[in-house]
Amino acid sequence: MIGLGHYLVVAGGLFAIGLFGALAKRNAIAILMGIELMLNAVNLNFIAFNRFLAPAQVVGHVFAVCVIVVAAAEVAVGLAIVLGIYRRHLSTDVEHFDWLKW
Amino acid sequence: MSGFTLQGILANVYETGAFWLLSLVALGAALAVVGLKNIVHSAFSLVLSFVAMAGLFMLLEADFLAMVQLLVYAGAISILLVFAIMLTRRPEGKMQESNPFGRYALPAGLVAFFLFLAIAALVLRVSWVSGPGVPAASTVGPLAEAFLTTYVVPLEVAAILLLVALVGAIMLAGGGKR
Amino acid sequence: MIELAWLIPLLPAIAFFIIIFLVRPLRLFSALTAVVAIGLSFAFSLAVLAEVIWRGISMEQPLELASRWLALPGLTVEAGLLIDPLTAVMLVVVTSVSLLVAIYSIGYMHGDPGFSVFFAYISLFVSSMLGLVVANNYFQMFFFWELVGLCSYLLIGFYLHRPTAVAANIKAFVVNRIGDFGFMLGTFMLFLGFGTFNFLELAEAFKGANPAFLTLTALLVFCGPVAKSAQFPLHVWLPDAMEGPTPVSALIHAATMVAAGVYLLARGFILFASAPQAQLVVAYIGGFTAILAATMALAQEDIKRILAYSTISQLGYMVMAMGVGSLTAGMFHLTTHAFFKALLFLAAGSIYHALDELNIYRMGGLAKSMKITSGTLVIGALALAGVPPFSGFWSKDEILLAAYSHGYAGLYVLATITAFLTSFYIFRLVFVALFGRERAAFHAHEAPGVMTVPLVLLAVLAVVAGFVGAPFVAHGFGSFVYFAEPEHAVPNITVMAVSTAVALLGIGGAWWVYGRRQPASEPLAAVAPALHRLLYHRYYIDDFYLWIFRVIVLGLGAAFNWCERHVVDGIFDGLADCIRASGRRLRRVQVGRLQSYALVIFAAVVIIVFWMALPVLGGIR
Numbered sequence: 055m056i057g058l059g060h061y062l063v064v065a066g067g068l069f070a071i072g073l074f075g076a077l078a079k080r081n082a083i084a085i086l087m088g089i090e091l092m093l094n095a096v097n098l099n100f101i102a103f104n105r106f107l108a109p110a111q112v113v114g115h116v117f118a119v120c121v122i123v124v125a126a127a128e129v130a131v132g133l134a135i136v137l138g139i140y141r142r143h144l145s146t147d148v149e150h151f152d153w154l155k156w
Numbered sequence: 157m158s159g160f161t162l163q164g165i166l167a168n169v170y171e172t173g174a175f176w177l178l179s180l181v182a183l184g185a186a187l188a189v190v191g192l193k194n195i196v197h198s199a200f201s202l203v204l205s206f207v208a209m210a211g212l213f214m215l216l217e218a219d220f221l222a223m224v225q226l227l228v229y230a231g232a233i234s235i236l237l238v239f240a241i242m243l244t245r246r247p248e249g250k251m252q253e254s255n256p257f258g259r260y261a262l263p264a265g266l267v268a269f270f271l272f273l274a275i276a277a278l279v280l281r282v283s284w285v286s287g288p289g290v291p292a293a294s295t296v297g298p299l300a301e302a303f304l305t306t307y308v309v310p311l312e313v314a315a316i317l318l319l320v321a322l323v324g325a326i327m328l329a330g331g332g333k334r
Numbered sequence: 335m336i337e338l339a340w341l342i343p344l345l346p347a348i349a350f351f352i353i354i355f356l357v358r359p360l361r362l363f364s365a366l367t368a369v370v371a372i373g374l375s376f377a378f379s380l381a382v383l384a385e386v387i388w389r390g391i392s393m394e395q396p397l398e399l400a401s402r403w404l405a406l407p408g409l410t411v412e413a414g415l416l417i418d419p420l421t422a423v424m425l426v427v428v429t430s431v432s433l434l435v436a437i438y439s440i441g442y443m444h445g446d447p448g449f450s451v452f453f454a455y456i457s458l459f460v461s462s463m464l465g466l467v468v469a470n471n472y473f474q475m476f477f478f479w480e481l482v483g484l485c486s487y488l489l490i491g492f493y494l495h496r497p498t499a500v501a502a503n504i505k506a507f508v509v510n511r512i513g514d515f516g517f518m519l520g521t522f523m524l525f526l527g528f529g530t531f532n533f534l535e536l537a538e539a540f541k542g543a544n545p546a547f548l549t550l551t552a553l554l555v556f557c558g559p560v561a562k563s564a565q566f567p568l569h570v571w572l573p574d575a576m577e578g579p580t581p582v583s584a585l586i587h588a589a590t591m592v593a594a595g596v597y598l599l600a601r602g603f604i605l606f607a608s609a610p611q612a613q614l615v616v617a618y619i620g621g622f623t624a625i626l627a628a629t630m631a632l633a634q635e636d637i638k639r640i641l642a643y644s645t646i647s648q649l650g651y652m653v654m655a656m657g658v659g660s661l662t663a664g665m666f667h668l669t670t671h672a673f674f675k676a677l678l679f680l681a682a683g684s685i686y687h688a689l690d691e692l693n694i695y696r697m698g699g700l701a702k703s704m705k706i707t708s709g710t711l712v713i714g715a716l717a718l719a720g721v722p723p724f725s726g727f728w729s730k731d732e733i734l735l736a737a738y739s740h741g742y743a744g745l746y747v748l749a750t751i752t753a754f755l756t757s758f759y760i761f762r763l764v765f766v767a768l769f770g771r772e773r774a775a776f777h778a779h780e781a782p783g784v785m786t787v788p789l790v791l792l793a794v795l796a797v798v799a800g801f802v803g804a805p806f807v808a809h810g811f812g813s814f815v816y817f818a819e820p821e822h823a824v825p826n827i828t829v830m831a832v833s834t835a836v837a838l839l840g841i842g843g844a845w846w847v848y849g850r851r852q853p854a855s856e857p858l859a860a861v862a863p864a865l866h867r868l869l870y871h872r873y874y875i876d877d878f879y880l881w882i883f884r885v886i887v888l889g890l891g892a893a894f895n896w897c898e899r900h901v902v903d904g905i906f907d908g909l910a911d912c913i914r915a916s917g918r919r920l921r922r923v924q925v926g927r928l929q930s931y932a933l934v935i936f937a938a939v940v941i942i943v944f945w946m947a948l949p950v951l952g953g954i955r
Contacts, residue, residue: 056171056172056175056215057284057286058284058286059279059280059282059284060175060179061212061216062275062279063275063276063279063280064179064182064183064212066271066272066275066276066279067183067186067272067276068182068183068186068205068209069271069272069275070268070269070271070272070275071183071186071187071189071190071268072186072190073264073267073268073271074190074264074265074267074268075189075190077260077263077264077267077268078190078257078258078260078261078264078265079190079255079256079257079258080255080256080257080258081195081254081255081256083195083237083240083241083244084189084190084195084198084255086237086240087189087198087199087202087237088189088190090202090229090233091186091189091202091205094205094206094209094225094229097209097221097225098209098212098213101213101216101218101221102216104216104218105216105217105218105291106284106286106287107284107286107287108287108289109217109286109287109288109289109290109291110288110289110290110291110292111289111298112292112295112298112299112302113302115218115220115221115295115299115302116299116302116303116307116310118218118221119221119224119299119303119314120310120314122224122225122228122229123314123317123318124314124317125228125229125233126228126232126233126318126321127317127318127320127321127322128321129233129236129237130236130321130322130325131321131324131325131328133236133237133239133240133325133329134324134325134326134327134328134329135328136240136244137240137243137244137328137329138328138329140243140244144246145246146244148258149258149259
């Protein structure tokens with residue numbers, strides 16, 4: 055019998071993989087992909103909690119929709135930023151970007 | 157919930173099998189997203205992962221969200237990513253080497269691994285109790301009702317956020333042309 | 335009348351402000367303002383003296399007028415007047431000498447660009463001194479004591495374009511500061527010990543006080559007179575104070591500055607009388623200073639310097655008199671000395687005014703060309719030498735008698751030798767400057783009347799002032815100004831004869847060496863060059879102080895400077911360097927890459943999750 059725990063572990067795994075991708079990759083677009091994975095893992099959590107703890111309600115789904123909205127906005131803005139940086143520096147390699155100091 | 161009928165047992169077996177299958181696909185595709193050297197392959201793996209997750213949503217009887225997942229993630233966001241990859245291609249860059257690991261790969265792996273350990277350990281130690289009630293056959297109706305009554309303000313805020321984000325994205329992406 | 339005594343110090347102060355703020359451009363009017371104010375003070379002082387005698391106010395029953403100046407919890411300071419015969423006599427001495435000096439200055443300072451300011455300073459000087467004289471408590475006295483010091487600083491450095499004058503006033507100020515500090519500590523000790531500054535209350539409180547405490551306090555208070563009255567070892571400032579205009583020297587030496595120290599000894603006499611050890615120190619310091627300064631005067635060639643060392647020597651006499659326990663003798667000598675020393679200085683000023691020359695070996699024959707000046711100078715010299723019946727004889731005799739009769743045989747001998755030296759050096763000055771060979775190419779002329787009249791008046795005072803305390807006067811000085819019981823000096827023929835003899839011997843010796851042969855330069859330098867050098871350089875005391883200053887003070891300063899720069903600054907610089915160096919290393923953490931920051935954030939998240947999950951995970955159950 056598949057329970058809540060199974061889903062949560064899967065979601066945790068996805069989240070960890072997404073985090074790893076966001077932290078370890080050099081390509082800015084790959085980092086965005088990692089972040090998308092993490093957001094998806096969160097969605098899975100919401101839905102799983104909703105399904106097993108309060109099946110008659112849709113609160114978790116509402117949250118998931120909101121997360122999807124935020125994810126869509128995030129990826130749009132994020133890609134726009136990546137494009138902007140690329141225009142200026144002809145690179146999407148975050149190793150080249152070390153201006154976030156001083 | 158399904159009772160001890162053959163059908164019920166079979167449903168259980170199907171459900172279990174489907175869960176494991178979809179989970180493996182989702183996790184494997186996610187690992188591929190991170191691990192592959194070619195960014196286009198990563199993007200395709202991401203689509204696969206999203207699709208598998210939509211399947212998991214279906215298993216969790218969230219039909220509307222499964223569809224949204226397919227449309228927004230597997231469809232729109234993935235396409236957007238692929239377009240971004242195309243737009244940021246450097247003529248001299250090789251696509252085979254387009255998605256390398258950075259200098260923080262090892263510590264990032266450790267952090268991610270320990271985070272997973274923490275989550276898994278916590279989750280597995282808790283004995284979860286299912287709540288009462290039966291999920292609706294279709295979540296579209298209840299969800300629409302919730303969004304248009306209790307959660308109408310978050311809905312509007314989300315709409316405005318999307319609008320603002322898209323305007324901002326256009327500004328950022330198109331700003332270079334003046 | 336006596337209740338208006340507070341006007342006496344106030345009038346010159348008002349004159350000061352009038353001159354400074356109103357009439358400074360009108361030169362003669364400034365001088366007149368000062369003279370009139372001091373003159374009025376003099377008139378009031380005479381009235382106060384008359385009333386003191388008439389009302390029978392004695393040393394035991396003084397008149398005190400006081401009002402509260404400031405009152406804090408645990409500290410009440412009064413502003414008040416203490417009128418007794420001592421005050422009255424001192425007021426008359428100060429105002430009379432100051433008045434004559436002020437009149438004389440009209441002639442002496444004629445044409446000086448700082449004419450008006452000079453009179454303003456003189457007024458303030460006199461005012462501070464008078465305020466000091468009438469003070470009824472140590473606090474007020476200290477207040478005016480400092481004002482006197484300030485005025486002397488201003489006047490010594492009056493010719494402020496002269497570097498030597500500036501150096502001299504700084505020296506006077508610094509040396510006085512040392513003494514003032516002791517005086518201040520002594521005053522605080524008195525307040526700590528007895529809770530009051532008032533002279534009369536303190537006099538009561540001293541009965542049965544801890545003798546060691548009293549001795550220490552008395553010695554600290556004595557530091558004030560040591561500096562202000564130029565006693566060894568703080569006498570060095572007074573000869574340099576000659577850099578001021580000559581009337582200022584007269585004022586400082588006779589009435590307003592050095593007298594303050596002796597007056598403090600007299601006013602606080604009961605403190606010293608209650609602390610015999612301290613009194614002994616006072617006596618020996620005075621005696622030693624007297625002979626030391628007298629020997630120094632032997633070799634000086636600057637007329638004002640000779641007089642300056644003579645002043646130090648005479649102040650030594652006064653201090654010694656206080657030390658051996660005779661307030662009467664000390665104050666008597668202060669009075670007579672004020673007149674004849676002012677006379678000597680003004681006469682010297684008159685010579686300088688005429689010749690623009692201070693070295694006695696470049697004068698000579700002045701007795702012919704400057705009759706009044708020379709005559710008064712000789713009278714002053716006779717008074718200083720202690721030839722009867724001039725005033726100096728009576729007062730000096732009183733001191734010698736006091737030392738003799740109180741059993742200080744050593745001091746008596748010392749003082750007698752000093753008397754011989756005194757008459758010798760002052761007549762050395764007289765013979766060389768007035769009767770010596772006329773030097774080439776100068777024409778001395780007598781000073782104007784505004785200068786000679788004060789000289790003559792002072793000469794008269796120098797002759798007659800001694801009679802108020804002469805032994806044959808029935809109710810003289812000793813029955814008026816005294817401590818504990820009226821002193822009526824029983825004439826001691828031996829002492830009188832000896833002192834007269836040494837005075838005449840000194841004159842004779844001076845004539846033998848200087849008057850007979852009329853040397854063109856100092857004979858002592860030829861006979862005993864080493865001794866002459868030693869005396870001329872004042873036993874190298876000034877040089878010793880300078881050496882102390884250079885080596886110890888500047889050396890310590892350099893050491894502290896080094897310490898400050900290398901140790902203190904080094905510590906802080908080191909701290910700063912540590913922080914900067916650690917910052918330079920820690921800055922590497924801020925690589926500026928987004929992922930490193932995110933990595934750190936999530937690492938922290940992981941740690942926090944583990945930490946918070948510890949109870950659940952079974953770390954701590």
